Amino acid sequence: MTTMPKFKSLFLVPVLALLAACGGGGGGGNSTPSTPSGATLTSIVITPANFTMALGQTQTLTATGSYSDGKTAAITSGITWTLKGSSVAEAFSNGSVRGKAVGSETVTATVGTVTASTNFNVKLPYSGLVAGGNQTLVRKADGNLQGWGANNWGQLGDGSQIDRNTPGLVKNNTGLPWRMVVTGEFHTLAIRENGTLWAWGFNQNGQLGTGNTKDAMEPVQIGTATDWVFIAAGKSHSLAINKGNVLYGWGRNSNGQLGDGTVVDRLVPTKIGALFWRMVAAGATHTVGIRADATGTGTGAGSTGGTNYGSLYAWGGNASGQVGNGGTVDVLVPTQVGTLKWINVAAGASHTLAMRSDATLWGWGGNGNGQLGNGSSANASAPVQIGTDNDWATIAAGNNHSLAVRTNNTLWTWGANSENQLGDGTVNDYGAPQQVSSATTWTAVAAGAQHSLALRNDGSVWAWGTNKQGQLGNGNNLNLSAPTQILP
Known part of the structure; x- marks a missing residue:
C-alpha cells in the first residue's frame, strides 16, 4: 500500500581502551615470532572476512596463525589491530571493531612482520521499511528481514500465524540476504540479492x-527467474519489474488492477503489455506506474529522483477517480495520466500521490478524509496539486492518510487521523500537509492501513498510530499519538 513505508538501541558498545596509532594495540615487535618448538608464523587469517556491520555495532574478529611446522592456532597475544582510516570505525586491543559512520574500511592484524587484512562495510542498522494492512517489515544492514504486527495469514513469514508486538526474523532458509521487501493487506513479497522473487x-x-491459492507461513519462491528488480503489493494483487523493465502482475483482478485487459485473477506472474517500466505502486484495487521513457536520462527499474523521470500510467478500480483519467469507470489496461514527467508515486486504498520532476506534489482519487492534501474533502478524478511547494523528496500513502518528507528532511502528514496515524497528538483529520516533529533528520516514510513509520538518517525507526495488533513493534498494543523511536 505504500512506496518505497522509527526503531530503540540495538547494540551496547563495550567501554574499552582505544588503541594508539589508528586503533593499533598489543605487542608484536619487528621480527617474525616463533613458537617454543621453533616453528615460525607464516600467515594470518582474519575471521570473519569481508563482513558487513551496522552503524554502532561491535564486531569481534579472530586471527588464526599458520606456522612453518604445518600447524594452526588462534593468536591471542602479541597482535596489533589497525585501521586504514579512523572516520568509519574504531578498533580495540581485543580485536573488536565498532562502526561509527557509514562507509567502507580495512582492518589489519599484525604480528611481527606478518600481516593480514580484510575489508568491511558499515551500514545503517535499518536500510528500508514498509507497512501493510496491519503489519510492518524492515530490512536490516545484514540483509535479514524483521517483521511485527498482524500475522493471521502468515504475512510476517516467521512460520506461524501469531501476531507479535516486537520484531521477529522472517525465515531465511537459504541464508541469502534480502534486497527489497513490500507488503500488502495480508501478504508480503521480497527479492533476494540473487534476483529471485519470494x-x-x-x-x-x-x-x-505460486500457481495455487494455498497460504504460506514462510517465504516460498515464485518461479525460477533471477532478474527481478522491483516489486509492489496491493490489497490482494502483486506486481514486479524485471531487469529488462518488463512489468508482470498476478493475484486479484476483478477491477482490472493487473492491467492485462481482463478481470480474471492470475495465479502466476503475467506479463503486462507495455514495456520499459521503472517503478509501480499498488492500492486496494488500482495500480499506478512510471515508465522509463526514452526522453528521460535514466532507465533503471526502481530508481527515483534527479532527472530519472518518466510518464505516468494508471489502471484498475476507479470508483473514486484514483486512476486519474478524469473519469470514474474502471480501466483494464495501463492508461497515461496527463503528459507530465514524474519521479515517484504512491497508492493508498483509493487515492494516489505522485511527485513531478520539478519536485511538486500531486494527488487524486478518494479524499473523504483530506488525504489528497488540497484543503478539500471532495474526490478528484484528475491530478490536483498539493500546495505550491517544490521541495518534496519522498511520499507514502496509507488507507486514507498520507505522509511525505521534504528535501530539508522534515516530516509532513495529512488525511485520516482517527487512530493517531498523523502523529500530531490528536485524532482530528487534517486536509493539508502539516509538519510533525521538529526534527530535520527524516529520510523515508511508510504507511499501513492506520499506522505510520519513518526512518531517520541515523538508521533509527520511528512509529505511531494504531497498535491493536502490535504493528508499532514497541512491545505493547497501545496506540502512539506521536513519532516514537522503536529501533535501534
Whole structure:
C-alpha cells in the first residue's frame, strides 16, 4: 500500500581502551615470532572476512596463525589491530571493531612482520521499511528481514500465524540476504540479492504467484527467474519489474488492477503489455506506474529522483477517480495520466500521490478524509496539486492518510487521523500537509492501513498510530499519538 513505508538501541558498545596509532594495540615487535618448538608464523587469517556491520555495532574478529611446522592456532597475544582510516570505525586491543559512520574500511592484524587484512562495510542498522494492512517489515544492514504486527495469514513469514508486538526474523532458509521487501493487506513479497522473487501470507486470489491459492507461513519462491528488480503489493494483487523493465502482475483482478485487459485473477506472474517500466505502486484495487521513457536520462527499474523521470500510467478500480483519467469507470489496461514527467508515486486504498520532476506534489482519487492534501474533502478524478511547494523528496500513502518528507528532511502528514496515524497528538483529520516533529533528520516514510513509520538518517525507526495488533513493534498494543523511536 505504500512506496518505497522509527526503531530503540540495538547494540551496547563495550567501554574499552582505544588503541594508539589508528586503533593499533598489543605487542608484536619487528621480527617474525616463533613458537617454543621453533616453528615460525607464516600467515594470518582474519575471521570473519569481508563482513558487513551496522552503524554502532561491535564486531569481534579472530586471527588464526599458520606456522612453518604445518600447524594452526588462534593468536591471542602479541597482535596489533589497525585501521586504514579512523572516520568509519574504531578498533580495540581485543580485536573488536565498532562502526561509527557509514562507509567502507580495512582492518589489519599484525604480528611481527606478518600481516593480514580484510575489508568491511558499515551500514545503517535499518536500510528500508514498509507497512501493510496491519503489519510492518524492515530490512536490516545484514540483509535479514524483521517483521511485527498482524500475522493471521502468515504475512510476517516467521512460520506461524501469531501476531507479535516486537520484531521477529522472517525465515531465511537459504541464508541469502534480502534486497527489497513490500507488503500488502495480508501478504508480503521480497527479492533476494540473487534476483529471485519470494512471497508469503494470504493467497486467496493467487497474490503469492505460486500457481495455487494455498497460504504460506514462510517465504516460498515464485518461479525460477533471477532478474527481478522491483516489486509492489496491493490489497490482494502483486506486481514486479524485471531487469529488462518488463512489468508482470498476478493475484486479484476483478477491477482490472493487473492491467492485462481482463478481470480474471492470475495465479502466476503475467506479463503486462507495455514495456520499459521503472517503478509501480499498488492500492486496494488500482495500480499506478512510471515508465522509463526514452526522453528521460535514466532507465533503471526502481530508481527515483534527479532527472530519472518518466510518464505516468494508471489502471484498475476507479470508483473514486484514483486512476486519474478524469473519469470514474474502471480501466483494464495501463492508461497515461496527463503528459507530465514524474519521479515517484504512491497508492493508498483509493487515492494516489505522485511527485513531478520539478519536485511538486500531486494527488487524486478518494479524499473523504483530506488525504489528497488540497484543503478539500471532495474526490478528484484528475491530478490536483498539493500546495505550491517544490521541495518534496519522498511520499507514502496509507488507507486514507498520507505522509511525505521534504528535501530539508522534515516530516509532513495529512488525511485520516482517527487512530493517531498523523502523529500530531490528536485524532482530528487534517486536509493539508502539516509538519510533525521538529526534527530535520527524516529520510523515508511508510504507511499501513492506520499506522505510520519513518526512518531517520541515523538508521533509527520511528512509529505511531494504531497498535491493536502490535504493528508499532514497541512491545505493547497501545496506540502512539506521536513519532516514537522503536529501533535501534
